[in-house]
């Protein structure tokens with residue numbers, strides 16, 4: 001069984017985001033870029049499935065600029081067997097990404113797609129659901145535990161929902177999206193970085209996959225959230241009530 | 252989220268009281284000064300009778316300065332005094348045989364003094380609150396404790412000047428205090444010195460985006476400066492595990508080295524100017540911002556590393572390098588010390604212009620961190636390694652830098668210098684590697700009593716000392732070695748089940764003699780403080796120390812600035 005994992009290159013989680021002066025988007029020039037943390041978790045899960053003998057190959061896919069190859073190299077150094085880079089300039093929206101993934105499924109024929117529940121840059125939380133919809137596969141989103149049954153070709157997915165856990169049973173092939181608590185991703189060790197050097201990254205263009213890059217969305221303006229004002233210390237309960245009433249208008 | 256290592260003492264405050272209870276040592280002079288204070292400042296209305304007249308000779312005869320906190324010494328006395336023990340303060344010394352008496356030429360604080368200070372600083376910046384005093388009287392390791400009854404918090408240079416002028420005329424001894432993270436007992440009073448804390452002088456005065464020149468007040472916390480500069484696209488030329496608490500004034504006064512010295516050099520190079528207040532209240536404005544200035548003696552260097560013994564640093568101008576976009580960090584395991592050493596040589600040669608840190612620690616240090624710090628995990632696959640190395644590179648070109656480091660590491664792995672390693676793939680991973688290295692002092696602190704030595708040694712035989720100490724101490728204590736290998740700086744730490752004279756006798760003066768024999772320094776970066784004031788001759792000649800004493804005498808004739816520290820007691824008492 002082959003597992004396909006989508007990995008996105010995003011502004012590093014620890015970097016303080018700055019909006020471009022012309023408000024057209026977020027500054028990415030000279031900013032540290034890394035693999036989306038949820039994608040790291042997805043890849044880790046795929047590797048564990050393979051190590052448990054339940055999968056034969058883990059293929060990492062990334063879409064976007066030429067530098068996505070760095071993100072794929074990280075994936076290969078973590079242990080993915082192969083990489084696929086779909087080179088595209090310009091913004092990629094969830095529906096386009098989902099269409100590219102669907103096209104790749106036709107080429108690669110995986111039985112399982114694992115991806116992050118969302119990317120930390122646009123926070124869309126749509127791609128996994130859209131791929132499942134386009135492919136007509138069942139989906140287990142926000143997985144906090146995944147169990148595979150090879151005999152029955154089933155995936156049992158635990159998801160954290162309000163007030164408890166929900167357990168789903170999916171027929172393979174399926175799409176799983178990962179939540180934060182699913183696992184703790186491994187580090188890229190030197191021996192694995194060395195091995196990754198000889199692993200293959202195959203390049204596609206969207207045209208080769210017959211996907212047209214377009215979007216019905218247009219970003220009009222990106223702005224920073226309003227700065228939080230410093231708190232004030234009130235001197236009495238009366239003053240507090242007065243402020244809540246007349247300034248905050250909450251009571 | 253980037254987990255920052257903060258050396259705040261809040262973490263340890265729960266164990267604060269218990270730590271002191273069994274670690275107190277005392278001598279007649281502490282008792283004497285404390286009792287006098289109680290007389291004047293007893294908050295709870297109890298009048299304590301000054302004890303020294305009736306007890307002095309008795310105490311003198313029995314005073315023992317060893318640090319096993321003789322139970323036989325205190326309890327009888329305590330019982331005899333009943334409630335009057337209320338204000339007794341205890342303290343312990345870092346070095347064996349430290350016999351130290353309160354300098355009788357110093358005055359003791361009276362209520363007129365307090366009134367004067369309130370006049371200069373305002374009520375709220377003159378602190379006599381017991382709890383707050385307890386905190387500033389004790390050092391980060393909870394090893395040294397003074398019995399000061401007064402904390403002053405000046406907010407301007409002029410106030411510092413007025414305070415010092417007054418103290419000088421009254422012969423009141425003072426201790427300048429920054430973030431109080433110093434590791435040699437320099438930042439806390441020995442007896443009843445007035446504590447002058449710089450924490451309220453924490454403004455950034457000026458930042459020049461073209462030259463990268465930062466001018467700020469001495470009380471700015473290092474980490475705040477780092478974040479301020481980060482927003483401007485610059486970095487501080489120094490970084491250390493205590494960044495969350497230590498202040499730039501403290502860094503300058505200890506000439507702190509830290510984690511990036513290998514790249515940016517020492518503060519003697521990066522500090523371009525200072526403002527300092529002398530004991531007599533004179534303000535020395537040496538706050539230049541020029542890279543080159545050869546007019547006469549460069550006096551600012553006297554204040555860099557003099558640990559508050561020559562003046563109080565009030566402002567600093569410091570050259571800050573631009574922040575480069577690409578930082579890569581590798582966490583490496585080596586089988587033996589020789590491999591670490593050879594790896595360093597190779598790294599200097601092959602990574603030269605991009606190398607920004609080269610740190611090492613042994614498996615004992617690693618175990619401590621994994622056992623005592625929450626949320627820390629070993630990034631390497633489980634396996635026993637004897638040594639760990641952290642290599643950081645910084646440059647302006649992400650892919651070039653990473654490729655270069657990767658190629659270097661892979662070559663070193665092939666040649667057997669590296670047994671295993673991981674390369675951080677994002678900032679989060681990078682900070683988790685740093686957390687391990689920077690967490691070592693904290694882990695040691697949590698493990699129990701420590702004897703700390705901070706030595707400069709030739710790299711090739713640096714670790715032999717650690718091994719010799721292990722043999723000398725056998726099972727009695729854990730010997731841990733780590734440090735800034737790239738700078739030839741070993742932190743030798745002996746983690747003991749309790750403070751114990753037998754252990755200390757095995758360690759001192761052996762460590763100092765060994766260091767001296769190998770032409771090393773007994774203080775690479777922490778300073779001498781109280782702990783090593785008398786040991787200065789292991790690293791400096793008599794002639795040199797004499798000149799130091801003359802300079803001290805010239806700038807601080809009454810010796811009120813941080814007494815009992817830095818210079819040998821034989822030279823500094825009057």
Ligand SMILES: Cc1cc2nc3c(=O)[nH]c(=O)nc-3n(C[C@H](O)[C@H](O)[C@H](O)COP(=O)(O)OP(=O)(O)OC[C@H]3O[C@@H](n4cnc5c(N)ncnc54)[C@H](O)[C@@H]3O)c2cc1C
Nearest residue numbers: 429430431432433437492498500501507508509559564776
């Ligand atoms: C976890 C940890 C890690 C550390 N790592 C390093 C390291 O890597 N490298 C290193 O060099 N050190 C290290 N240190 C020790 C280091 O000396 C201090 O952290 C720091 O430089 C002291 O700054 P501070 O503001 O805390 O000064 P304090 O501890 O308050 O004072 C230190 C000395 O300077 C004097 N002083 C302070 N402020 C002034 C002032 N404004 N004017 C005149 N005198 C003043 C004090 O009287 C005292 O003698 C570490 C300490 C800890 C706790």
